[in-house]
Amino acid sequence: MRYLILISIFLSSLFAITADEIIKKVDNNLQSDTGYSKIDMIMKTKRGTRTLELESWNEGTKKSFIKILAPKKDKGITFLKIDTAMWQYVPRIQKTIKIPSSMMMSSWMGSDFTNDDMAKESSIIEDYDTKISNETPSLYILDLIPKENAAVVWDKIVFEVLKENFVPLKATYFDEDGNAVRELLYLDVTKKGSRHFPTRWEMRTMDKPHNLTTILMKEVIFDIKLDQKMFTKRSLKRMSR
Numbered sequence: 001m002r003y004l005i006l007i008s009i010f011l012s013s014l015f016a017i018t019a020d021e022i023i024k025k026v027d028n029n030l031q032s033d034t035g036y037s038k039i040d041m042i043m044k045t046k047r048g049t050r051t052l053e054l055e056s057w058n059e060g061t062k063k064s065f066i067k068i069l070a071p072k073k074d075k076g077i078t079f080l081k082i083d084t085a086m087w088q089y090v091p092r093i094q095k096t097i098k099i100p101s102s103m104m105m106s107s108w109m110g111s112d113f114t115n116d117d118m119a120k121e122s123s124i125i126e127d128y129d130t131k132i133s134n135e136t137p138s139l140y141i142l143d144l145i146p147k148e149n150a151a152v153v154w155d156k157i158v159f160e161v162l163k164e165n166f167v168p169l170k171a172t173y174f175d176e177d178g179n180a181v182r183e184l185l186y187l188d189v190t191k192k193g194s195r196h197f198p199t200r201w202e203m204r205t206m207d208k209p210h211n212l213t214t215i216l217m218k219e220v221i222f223d224i225k226l227d228q229k230m231f232t233k234r235s236l237k238r239m240s241r
Contacts (some may be wrong), residue, residue: 001157008014014141014191019108019130019131020130021097021129021143022071022130022132022142022161023124023125023130023142024125024142024167025166026108026124026159026161026168027123027125028166028195029166029167029168029196029197030168030194030197030198031060031061031120032195032222032223033059033060033223034057034058034059034060034222034223034224034225034226035056035057035058035193035220035221035222035224036055036056036057036219036221036224036226037053037055037056037204037217037219037221038053038054038055038056038086038217038218038219038220039053039054039056039215039216039218040052040053040114040215040216040218041053041054041109041111041213041214041215041216042213042214042215042216043110043111043112043212043213044210044211044213044214045208045210045212045213046090046210046211048165048203049058050071050073050110051070052068052070052071052074052109052111052140053068053069053070053071054066054067054068054069054119054158055067055069056162057226057230059226059231061120061122061123062082062083063081063083063128063231064079064080064081064118064120065078065081065230065231065235065239066078066079066118066119067078067239067240068109074106074109075091075132076091076141076240076241077089077091077116077240078232078235078236078239078240079119079236080231080232080235080236080239081119081120082231084096084101084113085098086099086104087118087233087236088236089098089236091237091239091240091241093240094237096233096236096237099106099115099149103115104116104119107155108235111203111213112182112203112204112205112208112211112212112213113203113213113215114188116153119168122150122152124144124157125223126150126151127145127146127150127151128144128145128146128150128152128157129144129146130142130144130145130148130151131143131144131145133158136164137163138162138164138203139160139161139162139163139169140159140160140161140163141158141160141161142158142160143156143157143158144156144157144158144159144163153175153179154173154174154181155172155174155175155177156173156178157171157172157173157174158171158174158176158205159171160186165189165196166196166230167186167189167197167198168198169185169186170183170184170185170186171183171184171186172184179202179206180207181205181206182204182205183204183206184200184201184202184203184205185201185203186198186200186201187199187200187201187202192220192222193222195222197217197219197220199216199217199220200215200216200217201214201215201216202214202215203215203218
């Protein structure tokens, strides 16, 4: 009996999944080499509710393009990100504005998401080391700690991940003092090919408890062929029409 127990322990450790394997599966559910999405962003504050309709194209975390479709006063505003550089075109003033790196953690269009979130600059694979900090019968709890030279603002991110399909349930973001700053919930999971993809994302910031920004993924297409001309500064004005 003793030997059977030892063999069972050995086999369970041999086939145990690692933190790196888990986070890669999470990333594969959420990201692809290229992608397109059509999104409603609903921003609730004490003052009321505001909704943006937008389209987004991305090539990994290195390139992204966003176009706002509605409301009328914001229609045609476009954003381009290449590596660590980001620009915005505002048709009302017919001007292209470079967004400095110091503004990447600022609010995107008044939402609880940041410029960095929307531009997909940070990568949970490339910028963070991962460890399993806890485990339940249904969940992995992962701590993501920034790598030494990673240009990220968060001191730690804690992911709660479903064991069944490696979909994250929640991500909590901590500052350098160990305080939870914001919380992102992943809801309404659907199957897209081999991926399990949450189509409703809800972001709250702890210092604004009355605020809530919800992203509704109305359409998502993974691994599509993209025209590289889209990821140029010239496309900011051309795509705004």
